[in-house]
Amino acid sequence: MIDIESTVRILRRFTNATIIISISLLIINFVLLGIFVFKGTNTGQPPGSVVREVAESLHASNGIYSLAPAAEDILAKNHAWAMLIDSTGSVVWHYMAPAELPERYSLADVARFTRSYLMDYPVFVWEHSEGLVVVGYPRGSLAKYMQIYPTSWVSSLPLKLVSLIVINITLALLLSLFIGSRLIRSIRPLTQGIEDLAEDRAVYIEPKGILSNLAQSVNRASALLQQKNESLKKRDEARSNWIAVISHDIRTPLSMILGYASDLEENSAVPAEQRKQAGIIRQQAEKLRALVHDLNLVSMLEYEMQPVDKKPIRLSALARQIASDFLNQGLDERFQLEMEVLDEKALVSGDERLLTRAISNLIQNSICHNPDGCRIQLIISSDEGNNTCRFIVADDGKGVSPVQLSDLLELPYSNKRKHARKNGHGLGLPMVARIARAHQGCLHLYSDTGKGFKAEVVLPAIVSD
Amino acid sequence: MAILRRVYSPPRQAQLPVFRLGKRVIDLEGSLVRHESAEYPLTAKEHALLLKLYENRNRIVTSDALCQAAWNDDYYGYENTLMVHIRRIREKIEDDPSSPEYLLTVRGLGYKLIVRE
Numbered sequence: 001m002i003d004i005e006s007t008v009r010i011l012r013r014f015t016n017a018t019i020i021i022s023i024s025l026l027i028i029n030f031v032l033l034g035i036f037v038f039k040g041t042n043t044g045q046p047p048g049s050v051v052r053e054v055a056e057s058l059h060a061s062n063g064i065y066s067l068a069p070a071a072e073d074i075l076a077k078n079h080a081w082a083m084l085i086d087s088t089g090s091v092v093w094h095y096m097a098p099a100e101l102p103e104r105y106s107l108a109d110v111a112r113f114t115r116s117y118l119m120d121y122p123v124f125v126w127e128h129s130e131g132l133v134v135v136g137y138p139r140g141s142l143a144k145y146m147q148i149y150p151t152s153w154v155s156s157l158p159l160k161l162v163s164l165i166v167i168n169i170t171l172a173l174l175l176s177l178f179i180g181s182r183l184i185r186s187i188r189p190l191t192q193g194i195e196d197l198a199e200d201r202a203v204y205i206e207p208k209g210i211l212s213n214l215a216q217s218v219n220r221a222s223a224l225l226q227q228k229n230e231s232l233k234k235r236d237e238a239r240s241n242w243i244a245v246i247s248h249d250i251r252t253p254l255s256m257i258l259g260y261a262s263d264l265e266e267n268s269a270v271p272a273e274q275r276k277q278a279g280i281i282r283q284q285a286e287k288l289r290a291l292v293h294d295l296n297l298v299s300m301l302e303y304e305m306q307p308v309d310k311k312p313i314r315l316s317a318l319a320r321q322i323a324s325d326f327l328n329q330g331l332d333e334r335f336q337l338e339m340e341v342l343d344e345k346a347l348v349s350g351d352e353r354l355l356t357r358a359i360s361n362l363i364q365n366s367i368c369h370n371p372d373g374c375r376i377q378l379i380i381s382s383d384e385g386n387n388t389c390r391f392i393v394a395d396d397g398k399g400v401s402p403v404q405l406s407d408l409l410e411l412p413y414s415n416k417r418k419h420a421r422k423n424g425h426g427l428g429l430p431m432v433a434r435i436a437r438a439h440q441g442c443l444h445l446y447s448d449t450g451k452g453f454k455a456e457v458v459l460p461a462i463v464s465d
Numbered sequence: 466m467a468i469l470r471r472v473y474s475p476p477r478q479a480q481l482p483v484f485r486l487g488k489r490v491i492d493l494e495g496s497l498v499r500h501e502s503a504e505y506p507l508t509a510k511e512h513a514l515l516l517k518l519y520e521n522r523n524r525i526v527t528s529d530a531l532c533q534a535a536w537n538d539d540y541y542g543y544e545n546t547l548m549v550h551i552r553r554i555r556e557k558i559e560d561d562p563s564s565p566e567y568l569l570t571v572r573g574l575g576y577k578l579i580v581r582e
Contacts, residue, residue, distance in 0.1 A: 257521035339573035
């Protein structure tokens with residue numbers, strides 16, 4: 001599930017990024033515009049200063065006007081011409097003025113060209129002690145505009161600029177929110193799909209919108225995963241079935257061996273020696289039967305195919321039943337079985353047969369590995385902190401070295417097992433571990449040479465009232 | 466007619482056991498203990514407990530199994546009740562109820578009825 005918090009986070013980051021981008025775009029635009037305006041309008045000296053310089057460097061001496069060479073250079077560079085109109089309206093001096101220009105100008109003419117053009121020449125004027133200096137630029141080289149603004153408009157200009165920026169920012173924000181929410185809406189099925197993939201569920205996302213390619217990839221990945229799972233499951237099933245079939249096939253001839261061997265064992269017509277041998281055959285065949293059964297059970301548990309028939313079980317009752325069974329079957333006097341119920345209420349949801357099997361395996365282990373006898377403790381406790389119950393089987397026997405301890409949970413003949421097994425068929429503890437796992441629990445082993453062996457089955461507890 | 470009667474007649478009740486413990490005879494069919502021509506009736510719970518113990522005679526019967534048999538419930542909460550009932554049974558079947566000879570306590574597990582046949 002994509003939660004609301006991450007959605008908000010994505011949206012916020014997206015919006016921030018958009019705002020930063022828009023603001024920097026705005027600034028860049030202003031700067032560029034400024035540069036263009038500045039560059040474009042400032043090719044050479046502005047006409048205003050040209051005409052002023054010309055006016056200032058035009059001097060009259062005895063009715064003859066002379067222009068300073070520096071001003072002449074400027075005019076030449078701009079391909080401009082200049083003239084001086086005296087107070088009567090006639091041209092008294094000129095420099096490179098086109099011949100088509102009239103010699104006299106009325107007040108109205110002056111007013112007109114001051115504002116706009118003189119015969120299409122863009123002209124600029126400046127006052128002079130003798131009259132009016134006019135500088136003309138080549139036709140079509142400059143455009144003259146006269147700008148007139150109301151004072152109220154000029155005074156409200158800063159406010160207008162600020163509101164322009166505010167409107168820009170608001171627009172950018174809204175736009176980014178809109179685009180962001182659309183993006184999230186199109187991403188949401190994808191994230192959902194990817195989370196589902198991670199949890200091994202089948203995923204199909206409608207491929208649409210800008211992320212349709214991605215959706216198709218996720219769909220493909222899901223299909224591939226499902227296919228892989230399917231084939232893995234099939235293989236596991238085949239393996240487990242194979243073991244089940246083999247063990248079933250072994251059991252039939254085995255029961256015949258058992259039947260005839262015990263017949264012979266009890267047949268008084270058979271000599272005592274042979275009857276003893278028949279007894280050995282029966283015992284070994286019984287061992288074989290138990291082994292085949294265990295192998296099948298472990299294989300079923302390994303591939304999670306053992307049906308686990310769960311119901312509420314009180315661990316204390318289970319422990320008493322198992323201990324009684326061991327005692328009823330005639331436990332050797334060398335072994336003492338002790339019960340310590342720290343929590344009578346400890347309740348788990350479990351398969352009684354499997355749990356009984358697990359605990360019996362642990363007790364049987366202590367009995368098998370300590371032929372000189374030992375004290376076996378069954379301890380039931382519960383840990384309310386993490387809601388688990390413990391079934392502990394501990395003995396004060398020989399124990400095993402820590403090196404061997406790690407091997408005990410691996411299946412015999414598995415390549416994870418570093419040392420060869422010494423006794424037993426090696427299925428007992430792996431079976432307990434797998435039974436614990438089938439109950440969402442686990443098995444912990446504690447031991448050291450000469451310090452006894454302690455097995456702890458931790459199972460999730462049912463909270464009882 | 467005979468066949469019909471045989472088929473539809475209620476199944477014959479299995480005979481409940483009658484057994485001897487030392488000088489006493491425990492008659493579960495009649496739900497009483499006979500001792501030297503005196504008769505001590507058994508209550509329903511005592512009867513249920515004794516039946517369960519006899520069915521598993523010479524074997525340990527867990528307290529849990531006994532509570533299931535008598536009260537159809539978990540042992541948890543019945544610890545004292547069970548102990549009281551066992552004492553009453555001992556008063557009826559033992560010569561010396563405080564050092565029992567037939568109905569033994571197996572510490573931590575349950576009880577065991579010793580029947581020599």
